Amino acid sequence: MQDTQHSGRASSFIEGLLAAPVRLLAALIIPAITLVLLYQSFIFLRDSEANKLTIVLVALLVGIGGVWALYYSTDLMVDTLFSDRWKALIRPFVFVGPAVAVLVFFLVYPVFRSTYLSFFNRTSENFIGFDNYIFALTDPAMLQAARNSVLWMVVVTAFSLIFGLIVAVLADQVRFESVVKSLIFLPMAISFVGASVIWRFVYAFVPAGRDQIGLLNAIWVWLGGEPIGWLIQQPWNNFMLMIVLIWLQTGFSMVLISAAIKSVPEDIKQAARIDGANEIQVFFRIVIPTIRPTLVTVATTVLILTLKVFDIVWVMTNGNFGTEVVASRMIKEIARFRDFGRGSAIAVILLLATIPVMVYNIRSFRETEQTR
């Protein structure tokens, strides 16, 4: 274990003097070895043709051991090389440094870089001014994607909130509450790709005259309709895709809303009842206003998620039949067309759309900070 700044001054000074060269050496060599090892494993993990198991084991070793060694050795270095005053100043950065470095590398720098690239052509070589933005804001396909995205944000957010609220309120009153909630929450564990396959199967289409294999067409035909290709009927196919996300997200809003409803104090509701309020008034005048912060949190979380979702469109229709959304178009620009200029411009537009939520989050964080 290491010395600390709190141990007895005099004795630690003498010990320190004797041990100084050794400690100094250790403080320099250990971090150096750690860095070399980390770099070597980086190269190994990048270039190795070794079998998967070896690579994963090395990764776990480096991932856990290496990261810890990095913290331990830099902490040791700070302990040894600096005076107490500097230690107190520098040590926090040993703790936050790696996280901040990662954030800057993977999120902060890319924001600026993407903005910069959005003014260049597809290969990022020639400056073309606002052309990519003009494309993004006037191209008919982009406009349709933008309309669809807005529709997604409104419909998915509204319905996951409403269903979440309904289930949270109703389940609160029955004995099998936890079973119902588990079943509705379960899709949260399923990937968007998996969910898309599940729903493609629900929407499956077989020409009239044969047995339907998709659940929805089977019900539809049983009710007396002609089988429908749900995923190609414009514009309704958009709603068919949104249902997948609503199905996935309702569990999330249900859990949060349910917790909020349970935390509304019973005596406030009781007081309102004594004043003559009926249950509906209690619900809309007491419960809803009390859980408003939670509703806002849920709404913004789902809103942001909806803005970013591309997988569902990608898997179910590949953006055909008028179902493209902004996020899926952006991935197409990168992965299929290799147009980094247009891709970046669309990314910047997505970022701009999230800025109100970002500002709201920061503002409410600062408010809670002040009351802490």
Place this chain on the structure above:
Amino acid sequence: MKSYSIQKLLSGGIVRFVLIFIAVVWTLPSFGLLISSLRAEDDIKQSGWWTATPSQFTFENYERVLGNEGMDVAFLNSLAVAIPSTIIPITIAAFAAYAFAWMEFPGRKWLFIMVVGLLVVPLQMSLIPVLQIYTQWDLNGTYLSVWLAHTGFGMPLAVYLLFNYISTLPRELMESASLDGASHFTTFVRLVLPLSVPAIAALSIFQFLWVWNDLLVALVFLGGTPDVAVVTQKLQELVGSRGQDWHLLTAGAFITMTLPLVVFFSLQRYFVRGLLAGSVKG
């Protein structure tokens, strides 16, 4: 306590009916997938899954998807991607969360506001710049590339959630540790980490599910290299190449879901707790 509320207006029967109806609607799609994955190819193509009888069930589809279609390799790849992508960011985030909660340093507030701001920055923003750097470093198509990417993209939420938890540990505890002569490193390892196990568990489940279920990051950074493809990529390819082969798609989809469902059912309590800590406070 509960029985006062809306029950008076909506009789219990209606409430129960509506709830059971919603629960059934929510469950049927997954249930149909599971049943279909166990039916022979011809059966699936000729009749609806609701007509199936258990005597028809077969594991043939699973054998084909795992063997011929390469889902077995993809499953291992997903594990290889997801485990380090869960452990590395959470370790780094825990150190940072401790510093934000219990250390004084210039810029503390502003750095944390940066974290809060980055919570909602769309991943899409980072793809192209990171892809370009990876190309320069020759990293595309390696596990390492996705581990690092998930470390970066998971970091804001990880720091934020762990900070929420670690900052509520009692102040007296930290002060007495410091009076006993424990350094920050010792306090963190011996005291804060063990006390934070519930939060770390919740966050690990999150991050693991998020990485396991991710398609975007895998597609962009592993896209051109088939032998490292993860389950979501594999399933997505299957939809593209054999969109009407429901016997393979249903089995394939169910394989991708197995591990998340196991994690989910065994650790649901932690998962819910994590959700609440992450969002209600925010």
